Amino acid sequence: MGEGKTVATLRGLVPGGGVFTGELALPYAGDATPAMGGRAPLAVVRPGRREDISAVLAFCNAEGIGVVPRGSGTNLSGGVTAAEDQVVLAVNGLSRLLEIDEENLTATVEPGLVTAALHKAVENRGLFYPPDPGSMAVSTLGGNVAEGAGGLRGLKYGVTRDYILGLEVVLADGRVIRLGGKTVKNVSGYDLLRLMVGSEGTLGVVTEITVRVVPAPETRQAILGVFATVDAAASAVARVIAEKVVPATLELLDDVTIRAVEDYSRCGLPTDAGALLLAEVDGMVEAVAREAERVKAAFRAEGAREVRAATDARERDQIWMARRTAVSALARVRPTIMLEDATVPRSRIPEMVRAVSGISRRHNLPIGTFGHAGDGNLHPTILTDRRDPEEMKRAEAAVAEIFGAALELGGTLSGEHGIGLAKRPFMKAQFGEAGLDVHRRVKAALDPRGILNPGKLIPPERVSQG
Ligand SMILES: Cc1cc2nc3c(=O)[nH]c(=O)nc-3n(C[C@H](O)[C@H](O)[C@H](O)COP(=O)(O)OP(=O)(O)OC[C@H]3O[C@@H](n4cnc5c(N)ncnc54)[C@H](O)[C@@H]3O)c2cc1C
Structure with a gap:
């Protein structure tokens, strides 16, 4: 079937929605992942009714047309990039x-x-x-x-x-x-x-x-700890957990990130610190008070030079602003950021942070590391420039080494951002040939013609490496 006929058929299948092509479809070619997505897809189909999705898929399946389901396109793994012969199925109109x-x-x-x-x-x-x-x-x-x-x-x-x-x-x-x-x-x-x-x-x-x-928890308490080194902060994470306190949130910011955030938001962070820990405990009023004291004591016991607890909502917001603005702040330092989410068992965080520092030095690339220290899910963020092919090569080598380090430490390629196109070359290193084979069989059982989000998550048999 020719392109024109395909688009006309799709228009007939989503009477209450929209089908657009060409320039109007171009913004749907990529997502929030740098250097991914290029030309406009064949069509963007935005159904207004749930039942139309069945008809669109049945048609595309019969014709062997690739379909890329899409929400808001904020993923960071090249998960919704679409090729010129594929249809983007934008489900964000179904939002009740x-x-x-x-x-x-x-x-x-x-x-x-x-x-x-x-x-x-x-x-x-x-x-x-x-x-x-x-x-x-x-x-x-x-x-x-x-x-x-x-x-x-x-x-x-x-x-x-x-x-x-x-x-x-x-x-x-x-x-x-x-x-x-x-x-x-x-x-x-x-x-x-x-x-x-x-x-x-x-x-x-x-x-x-x-x-x-x-x-909903009755109350919350945010606490900030300032440390001389990332190692000291990592030991404080371990000590909090050893104290049998499980904060809702326990986030780490390294020195590169602290300086970028302060430069961006002027929220009063100590730019000479080696690391910050931001914690929040929540629950019943009495329990929160006790847990907050234990978190503060654990921070001090690991040498925190300053421990501050928010006394009101304004101070709490100030503490969290540091974390919330980390990505935007790092994005101002260099034109391109490559944000990863390789995850390790929480006890291996100090080794992971040291590995990332070594990778940064070896490849002569700044890497800001921040993220969910409490659950082992850090976001080492390479600050680079996609216009410089030589530097991008070094950045890609650094990414591969970050994944290698995480797997070596008993971790995983992704704690939350998914595999998409960006990380699929590393899937074999995590799952081995047999594990990949199981992935392929599951995919073939549910999507025998391979129309759903083609090429994502599972590397093609010929090029799987690692
Ligand atoms: C600044 C920033 C901060 C972020 N912070 C976090 C974070 O803290 N934690 C985190 O986990 N992620 C984070 N992300 C990544 C991203 O927001 C998440 O992956 C989010 O879940 C993607 O949602 P989306 O609606 O944008 O999906 P999309 O990017 O549109 O799609 C993501 C994937 O879902 C599939 N998909 C979408 N809708 C459907 C559907 N209805 N049925 C089947 N498949 C579907 C797509 O095919 C694709 O594979 C962040 C991203 C940015 C830009």
């Missing part, structure tokens, strides 16, 4: 909050609902949806499910995967399945629900999501 069920402590949403909108809606009812990716003002719940997104509260509350109770999924051939539901317990059949979470749009299109919500 369908229900908040206070009796079962669940919320049911369409996939295009923005994450922060769900937060606000449940908070208005005294409830809490903990997964909080830094992009939540823009990212969609569908994108969060497909990436298995994390956030700052992973240490105590876990990540998106831990909150998904039910999904409606349209399969590659247009058939619809429902997985899970509102029940707390559910062990019927294979755990297809968990298979779908983190599948990056390669196994099905999520059209409805039921999440678990929890009662």
